[in-house]
Amino acid sequence: MTHTKLSRRNFISSSMYTALTFPGLAVCLNACNSSENKQKEEKPAVSADPCNDFSQVTETDLKAREKLGYVKESPIADSKCINCQLYLPQKVSPSCGKCQLFKGPVVEGGYCTYWAPQIQG
Helix, strand or coil: CCCCCCCHHHHHHHHHHHHHHCHHHHHHHHHHHHHHHHHHHCCCCCCCCHHHCCCCCCHHHHHHHHHCCCECCCCCCCCCHHHECCEEECCCCCCEEEECCCCCCEECCCECCCCCECCCC
16 A cells, blocks of 8 residues: 655646546536536525514624614614614615614614713714
């Protein structure tokens, strides 16, 4: 039984031999790889309503929202996401935006326990 030392040169040499001997293998591997890339590139379906689009929000992110006490309707009349310092309005949909504390859409009339009044400048 002979043991050959596996070196980079031997590996490249044997790889080239295999690629030249089995050219169909390279084509197959390339085709298989491109179909996997297409699946990865496809984005999940986006909701028609951006205020309810949670396609990019993980289960962990949803739990973080819950821990911060986020609700879609504020129980306090003068404390809403729209007048919170942490609210980030969106140009795409003026009725909802984002929050600096957690991921996902936030409605203007929402509220969380970290609500902070906007600083008037």
